Amino acid sequence: xxxxxxxxxxxxxxxxxxxxxxxxxxxxxxxxxxxxxxxxxxxxxxxxxxxxxxxxxxxxxxxxxxxxxxxxxxxxxxxxxxxxxxxxxxxxxxxxxxxxxxxxxxxxxxxxxxxxxxxxxxxxxxxxxxxxxxxxxxxxxxxxxxxxxxxxxxxxxxxxxxxxxxxxxxxxxxxxxxxxxxxxxxxxxxxxxxxxxxxxxxxxxxxxxxxxxxxxxxxxxxxxxxxxxxxxxxxxxxxxxxxxxxxxxxxxxxxxxxxxxxxxxxxxxxxxxxxxxxxxxxxxxxxxxxxxxxxxxxxxxxxxxxxxxxxxxxxxxxxxxxxxxxxxxxxxxxxxxxxxxxxxxxxxxxxxxxxxxxx
Amino acid sequence: xxxxxxxxxxxxxxxxxxxxxxxxxxxxxxxxxxxxxxxxxxxxxxxxxxxxxxxxxxxxxxxxxxxxxxxxxxxxxxxxxxxxxxxxxxxxxxxxxxxxxxxxxxxxxxxxxxxxxxxxxxxxxxxxxxxxxxxxxxxxxxxxxxxxxxxxxxxxxxxxxxxxxxxxxxxxxxxxxxxxxxxxxxxxxxxxxxxxxxxxxxxxxxxxxxxxxxxxxxxxxxxxxxxxxxxxxxxxxxxxxxxxxxxxxxxxxxxxxxxxxxxxxxxxxxxxxxxxxxxxxxxxxxxxxxxxxxxxxxxxxxxxxxxxxxxxxxxxxxxxxxxxxxxxxxxxxxxxxxxxxxxxxxxxxxxxxxxx
Numbered sequence: 217x218x219x220x221x222x223x224x225x226x227x228x229x230x231x232x233x234x235x236x237x238x239x240x241x242x243x244x245x246x247x248x249x250x251x252x253x254x255x256x257x258x259x260x261x262x263x264x265x266x267x268x269x270x271x272x273x274x275x276x277x278x279x280x281x282x283x284x285x286x287x288x289x290x291x292x293x294x295x296x297x298x299x300x301x302x303x304x305x306x307x308x309x310x311x312x313x314x315x316x317x318x319x320x321x322x323x324x325x326x327x328x329x330x331x332x333x334x335x336x337x338x339x340x341x342x343x344x345x346x347x348x349x350x351x352x353x354x355x356x357x358x359x360x361x362x363x364x365x366x367x368x369x370x371x372x373x374x375x376x377x378x379x380x381x382x383x384x385x386x387x388x389x390x391x392x393x394x395x396x397x398x399x400x401x402x403x404x405x406x407x408x409x410x411x412x413x414x415x416x417x418x419x420x421x422x423x424x425x426x427x428x429x430x431x432x433x434x435x436x437x438x439x440x441x442x443x444x445x446x447x448x449x450x451x452x453x454x455x456x457x458x459x460x461x462x463x464x465x466x467x468x469x470x471x472x473x474x475x476x477x478x479x480x481x482x483x484x485x486x487x488x489x490x491x492x493x494x495x496x497x498x499x500x501x502x503x504x505x506x507x508x509x510x511x512x513x514x515x516x517x518x519x520x521x522x523x524x525x526x527x528x529x530x531x532x533x534x535x536x537x538x539x540x541x542x543x544x545x546x547x548x549x550x551x552x553x554x555x556x557x558x559x560x561x562x563x564x565x566x567x568x569x570x571x572x573x574x575x
Numbered sequence: 576x577x578x579x580x581x582x583x584x585x586x587x588x589x590x591x592x593x594x595x596x597x598x599x600x601x602x603x604x605x606x607x608x609x610x611x612x613x614x615x616x617x618x619x620x621x622x623x624x625x626x627x628x629x630x631x632x633x634x635x636x637x638x639x640x641x642x643x644x645x646x647x648x649x650x651x652x653x654x655x656x657x658x659x660x661x662x663x664x665x666x667x668x669x670x671x672x673x674x675x676x677x678x679x680x681x682x683x684x685x686x687x688x689x690x691x692x693x694x695x696x697x698x699x700x701x702x703x704x705x706x707x708x709x710x711x712x713x714x715x716x717x718x719x720x721x722x723x724x725x726x727x728x729x730x731x732x733x734x735x736x737x738x739x740x741x742x743x744x745x746x747x748x749x750x751x752x753x754x755x756x757x758x759x760x761x762x763x764x765x766x767x768x769x770x771x772x773x774x775x776x777x778x779x780x781x782x783x784x785x786x787x788x789x790x791x792x793x794x795x796x797x798x799x800x801x802x803x804x805x806x807x808x809x810x811x812x813x814x815x816x817x818x819x820x821x822x823x824x825x826x827x828x829x830x831x832x833x834x835x836x837x838x839x840x841x842x843x844x845x846x847x848x849x850x851x852x853x854x855x856x857x858x859x860x861x862x863x864x865x866x867x868x869x870x871x872x873x874x875x876x877x878x879x880x881x882x883x884x885x886x887x888x889x890x891x892x893x894x895x896x897x898x899x900x901x902x903x904x905x906x907x908x909x910x911x912x913x914x915x916x917x918x919x920x921x922x923x924x925x926x927x928x929x930x931x
Contacts, residue, residue, distance in 0.1 A: 263687070263689060266684050266687055266689060267689065269684060270681075270684055270685065270695055271695075273681065273756065274695060274698045274699065276752065276753055276756055277698055277699060277701065277702065277753070277756055277757075278698065279753065280714045280753055281701075284714075364599050364600055364603075367596050367597075367599060367600070368596070368597060368599070368600040370596050371593050371594075371596035371597040372597075374593075375589045375590075375592060375593030375596065376586070376589045376593070377589055377590045377593030377594055377597070378590055380593070383597065383601070383604075386604065386609075387600075387604070390604065390608050391813065392809065392813065392852075392853065392856055393608065393612060393849070394816050394845070394848065394849045394852050395816075395817065396824070396827055396831075396845050396848070396849075397611070397612065397615055397845045397846070397848075397849045398607065398608060398611040398612065398615075399831075400611070400615055400618075400831060400838055400841055400842055400845060401610065401611035401614045401615060401618075402607060402611060403831075403834075404625065404630070404838060407625070407834065408625075408630070411627050427603070427607055429599070429603075430599055430600065430602055430603025430604075430606070430607060431599055431600035431603045431604065432603045432604065432607040432608055440600070465592055490704050493707070494706070494707030494708075494710075495707070496707060496708050496709060497708065497817065497824075501831075511707045511708075511709050511710065512709070514709040514710065514713065515708070515709040515712075517709075517713070541713055541716070542713075544713075545710055545713045545714070548707075548709070548710060549705050549710060552704055552705050553705065555704070556701065556704045556705070560697050560700065563700060563703070563704060564696060564697075564700055564764055567761055567764040567765065567768070568764060568768045
């Protein structure tokens with residue numbers, strides 16, 4: 217008996233020794249600290265979890281865009297083929313050629329490149345296209361909005377005038393009022409103006425430009441807040457120094473304030489441009505059928521391809537217009553994608569600069 | 576900005592130049608925002624006829640509202656306005672809290688010290704730049720915005736058996752899950768910005784006191800981040816109002832399309848919708864407002880003082896309301912005011928003397 221007990225005792229102490237040896241313990245501690253960390257939040261396991269969650273959620277973000285790109289290169293056979301999930305078997309650009317016509321864009325054809333004249337004509341046709349309309353219209357609105365927001369922001373940041381607090385709260389409240397509430401009288405006002413003076417206003421770009429020029433454009437509250445908070449950060453000593461040297465108020469505003477805040481101005485311009493580009497509600501009320509903009513042409517797709525439903529091989533309904541729609545969406549988004557690719561840092565900075573998160 | 580003592584001349588200058596800079600916005604605000612706001616209230620109680628010669632108003636009481644709420648139907652009698660309003664409220668109840676919470680969670684995760692943070696942030700912000708109404712509805716039509724197969728999940732079945740309403744809410748949520756995520760672009764940036772402003776030393780102190788990171792999250796991060804949650808909630812409500820998630824919009828548009836006689840009616844529709852939206856914003860403010868300002872006085876004595884002052888105020892009001900004691904109380908109050916003013920004057924003089 218004794219032999220057996222001794223054997224076990226020995227074995228146990230051996231195992232105990234091995235487990236408690238310095239080397240093993242160090243390895244144990246090392247792995248534990250690496251995996252779990254001192255505080256759970258600095259271990260590998262925790263970071264792995266964070267990565268998994270973030271990447272799987274970003275998959276949901278990208279999924280619609282990936283779907284869009286994949287669909288827009290498919291033809292009808294590929295769309296109906298259940299074996300094809302992402303990569304089309306015979307990719308085509310036919311969708312885009314059809315879609316260009318509907319979106320009122322110049323069609324793409326090899327004949328345009330045969331002679332110099334044809335090419336010139338083709339280039340000229342871009343001038344009437346919806347993409348050109350959208351671009352210049354959004355740019356003009358963005359410039360108006362930026363100018364007025366800068367002036368208003370400067371007033372709020374630098375001057376202590378009567379009822380300042382009141383107007384500031386009014387500015388913040390105007391963000392909250394639903395836009396459709398304001399649109400009825402605005403439309404009535406402009407159409408009444410048209411009736412009285414006989415100048416054509418409705419169906420042109422003028423109403424929106426006027427509204428933007430008076431600081432009531434889309435989300436202009438946010439733009440004014442961005443400017444106000446940035447101007448507050450510029451030390452007032454600079455203004456005073458310039459004033460002592462004999463600069464007028466406008467000179468101070470232009471030579472010191474504006475020149476110092478070029479980066480903020482680009483941010484505001486970018487935001488305003490993108491918001492105006494994406495805006496369809498106000499534009500549809502004022503412009504009507506007067507001028508085609510790109511996102512509104514995209515909205516027309518529902519009436520054109522909405523009813524084109526067929527039956528797939530499994531008996532489930534398949535929308536035949538899907539490929540066209542996705543191609544059209546792709547084209548509409550494309551200019552914004554390019555802007556975002558170049559200026560994504562500016563966008564995020566812009567929101568950080570608003571300072572509405574409290575200083 | 577600290578309040579600066581200005582003399583009279585500079586005050587006048589500030590007034591004039593300040594208002595000159597403000598002028599374009601101010602005119603725009605009065606003409607295109609303040610006036611329309613009150614004008615829609617006015618015309619919602621009238622039957623409005625717009626002709627080439629002028630606008631005729633006829634007072635019709637509440638008929639526009641009654642029509643909107645009880646009589647009119649759309650889409651060949653299948654849809655009424657209250658139905659869409661209920662749908663809107665449902666959407667608000669489902670989406671606003673989820674967006675506020677999910678974007679907070681994502682911001683907390685993105686605020687960790689991990690590699691590739693910039694790329695992930697770029698992806699999360701992408702929808703803000705790209706999505707417009709038509710693009711969004713194209714995606715929704717293509718079914719690219721839903722997480723498929725929720726109704727096959729076992730837990731969902733259990734919930735459905737337990738309460739079909741909750742299951743329906745979950746259904747709406749998961750069918751538009753991408754939509755929720757697309758709304759989180761700006762909120763995430765706002766949250767991250769707020770998170771980075773929190774003093775690191777707070778966390779260190781908590782750690783030394785033996786708090787886990789979970790406790791630190793609830794006791795430090797969330798109370799500090801709460802005002803931002805309010806901004807996020809308001810922003811989300813406004814965004815939902817201008818997105819395809821707002822089912823009332825197309826009815827309002829169809830009513831508004833009648834440019835000659837429909838405007839009074841449209842105003843009533845829009846006001847009902849606006850009241851819902853403003854109510855939602857008010858609710859968000861009530862739930863998420865910064866209460867810490869009310870609780871500055873924490874020690875018992877100051878609390879007692881506040882209570883005593885409140886009781887005195889109440890008794891005074893009671894005595895004022897009673898016609899028998901009204902005169903005397905009024906006199907007392909006036910004397911008190913005089914005394915207060917005198918004391919303030921003395922204090923000011925004293926301060927001047929000290930400075931001199």
